[in-house]
Amino acid sequence: MTMAVDAMGGDYAPVAPVEAVCQAAKSFSDTQFVLIGDESQLMAAAKGDIPNNVTLRHTDVVIAADDEPVRAVRRKAESSLVMAAKMVADGEADVMVSAGNTGAIMAAGMLVIGRLPSVDRPALAPVLPTFDGRGVLLLDAGATMDASPENLVTYAYMATEYAKHVLDIENPRVGLLNVGTEDTKGNAIAKATFPLLTQSRLNFVGNVESREMMAGSVADVVVCDGFVGNVVLKLAEGIGLGLFSGIKETLTSSFMSRVAGSIIRGKFREFRNRYDWAEYGGAPFLGVAGGLIKAHGSSNPRAWYMALSQARKFVANDVLSKLSSAMEDRQE
Amino acid sequence: MTMAVDAMGGDYAPVAPVEAVCQAAKSFSDTQFVLIGDESQLMAAAKGDIPNNVTLRHTDVVIAADDEPVRAVRRKAESSLVMAAKMVADGEADVMVSAGNTGAIMAAGMLVIGRLPSVDRPALAPVLPTFDGRGVLLLDAGATMDASPENLVTYAYMATEYAKHVLDIENPRVGLLNVGTEDTKGNAIAKATFPLLTQSRLNFVGNVESREMMAGSVADVVVCDGFVGNVVLKLAEGIGLGLFSGIKETLTSSFMSRVAGSIIRGKFREFRNRYDWAEYGGAPFLGVAGGLIKAHGSSNPRAWYMALSQARKFVANDVLSKLSSAMEDRQE
Incomplete structure (x- = not known):
């Protein structure tokens, strides 16, 4: 190879x-x-x-x-x-x-x-870190701004194969990013995509809210259009960076904080690694x-x-x- | 009253x-x-x-x-x-x-x-905590799923008045949530909204990416459609909760961590308060x-x-x- x-x-x-x-x-x-x-x-x-x-x-x-x-x-x-x-x-x-x-x-x-x-439309599929340490494959993260419901179904099929054969997930659970878990929620794209995913051969688990997606363990793959996916990706990065730099500042702001910081450095790093993009590799352009x-x-x-x-x-x-x-x- | x-x-x-x-x-x-x-x-x-x-x-x-x-x-x-x-x-x-x-x-x-x-369409306008401690008024956070560019302009006008007279911001800077800062970026809604905001009497500062929005100090008001706004709001909440609970766990996971935790508790709380929704009050339904x-x-x-x-x-x-x-x- x-x-x-x-x-x-x-x-x-x-x-x-x-x-x-x-x-x-x-x-x-x-x-x-x-x-x-x-x-x-x-x-x-x-x-x-x-x-x-x-x-x-x-x-x-x-x-x-x-x-x-x-x-x-x-x-x-x-x-x-x-x-x-x-x-x-x-x-x-x-x-x-x-x-x-x-x-x-x-x-x-x-x-x-x-x-x-x-x-019809390839999709960028990064793994977003989640708090259970498993991560979630989110797509599309920005290739197609105005995707059709059909495009989102294609994303789900492609991501399922990728999750099976690269992430070693046996029967990947597919979620649809939405503003509520009820079947009828969402904007026009989400509403039209829901029945298509229900009828598909995929392991569709329904709508997923962004809050639950970050907690993890609700879905292995989450699909959305490229505009929303890109906003989500950059927001997650921005918040992660901001919070960790704030914490670092807190831990180094005085002599006593530095003492405390040195005690918990190892455990803190362990936690931080769970939310570290580096651990999840790159994003395939599927x-x-x-x-x-x-x-x-x-x-x-x-x-x-x-x-x-x-x-x-x-x-x-x-x-x-x-x-x-x-x-x-x-x-x- | x-x-x-x-x-x-x-x-x-x-x-x-x-x-x-x-x-x-x-x-x-x-x-x-x-x-x-x-x-x-x-x-x-x-x-x-x-x-x-x-x-x-x-x-x-x-x-x-x-x-x-x-x-x-x-x-x-x-x-x-x-x-x-x-x-x-x-x-x-x-x-x-x-x-x-x-x-x-x-x-x-x-x-x-x-x-x-x-x-035509009212909008829910919460203040999203930002890392500079100022917060950003984000709307619409979920009232209208498929908003028109005209709706987004209305949101900007309403939020400008609210920011002036309730948040005491003299000449509120209005941003358009987007996937890049260049004028031509975005999905169909964002692309159509951009020139309308440019032509408006508002203090429009252009496109704002979600990462920069969280850092703060790029805009006082950020407009987007209700689907995107709701996803953003819940994601920010979810990440904030997840990170802070992970940190809390880190600080209480052993005797020595608790000792360290007790030293930095005050400073840590100070930092946390900057990212605390409670400090920013409620969301007007404008x-x-x-x-x-x-x-x-x-x-x-x-x-x-x-x-x-x-x-x-x-x-x-x-x-x-x-x-x-x-x-x-x-x-x-």
Whole structure:
């Protein structure tokens, strides 16, 4: 299996992806890794120690975080991100991983790799941390702003296969994000989606409120349109960051607080890890005709490593064809 | 001024509202309070000590948290909630406060009090805690699931008046909840609302992402449709509750943690208070033809007191007619 890695995207690039790839290359000797980026920077990050199953592919073109996604993908064909997508499109790689500009990653997925024939709208599916430590696969997190009820059903089918074969959840429970648990709740999209999910072959558990979703253990997969999903994702991140930084401030605000802080540091870290995005790996862009995993923009080497492991599982368990078959079965 | 208080709604009813009303009655000697509910329970909660400017109005009918809102309001005309709304509709009270079933409060507002002539869709406008401690007025939090761009503009006008005259913000900054800050971002509603807000007389600061909204200091008012607003509200609540309970657990999990916990308790409480809904009072239901403040369902006496003060300010500063004039000016 071959994995293309955009080594120039994300807050800690190229050091974090290079370190993670070098570590992953040792764990997964059956996998070929292609690190794409500025060769001298990649060599420096690897401290000259490149494992046998890692190759470098040079480019000094990068898509920046604030580049307009579609234009950047069209104009920067030689960027590390587009080169990775081309490798997947050409069958040279089975999967790609990037922590770069989210919009550009989705645009590269759509324009360079292309959609699966049975999927109208691909969806970004991050795992949102929940308080029971299990996480919930939320989609779409921002690919399609005005999704149709049919799109949401497709998301549910795709996420079910992903949850089964990558997250190891036997019979994934699918919920519909809504403002109440009663069957008739919601806006026009939610109301029209509910009966479609009820009639589907999925393990549909009904409407799920955002409060309960965060507590966890109500659903393994939650579907919503990309506008709502993106708002939810960024809100959860923002609140997590704000609360943890407030707590840190509290624990370091005086000598006595620092003493207290040092006592509870370990337990506190344990709790914090349960709500840490890094532990949950990256978000697959489901519905494109190849493996595409978006690592979190602020991924450290550990988060990168999780995303790489996830990408490997995606290919090893042949999720792409399972997903395609599920979509075809559905239409029969 | 007369304030009608539904004393039977919310998690801590009737004790919390009765205690808060008795305290408020002493602070605000110019205000008449009418406590509506089971007289013997109200007397017991007040320990027989009812201030002069508080009267009791008996009913033993209550709308429960799980009653279907519209049906409950139609059938339970003698409930404490509907009686309070009738007092406002009949001009017997200037404002009402309830911590009961949110759907039923909105239904009572719409069906019993009615809309302002210039307002197509009223909106529920809670203050969401932000990490700078200022809070942000978010609307609509759940009254209208499929709002039009015009509705969102109306929300912005109403919230601007409320923020000016109740929250004492001189020139409230209005933001549009969106998935990016660029002008062209968003779903169909957001895209159509953006130019309308730009052309308005409001202090429109552009698109606001949910992550930045929580950090605070980007906008005083943020508008969105009721589906998104409700999801946001419940998510923020759920994450806040989950994180704080996790931290509490961490601080009490062993003898040494408890020692550490006792050292930092005060500072920690200070931080927590910044993210405490109770500090921000209740949510006005803006656009109905009378004062209607929804206190948070889990309001303790302090949160109730804040909601009562807010209700008083709403009337004292004549927000209802300022809001109506703003709506009329807008149409000229």
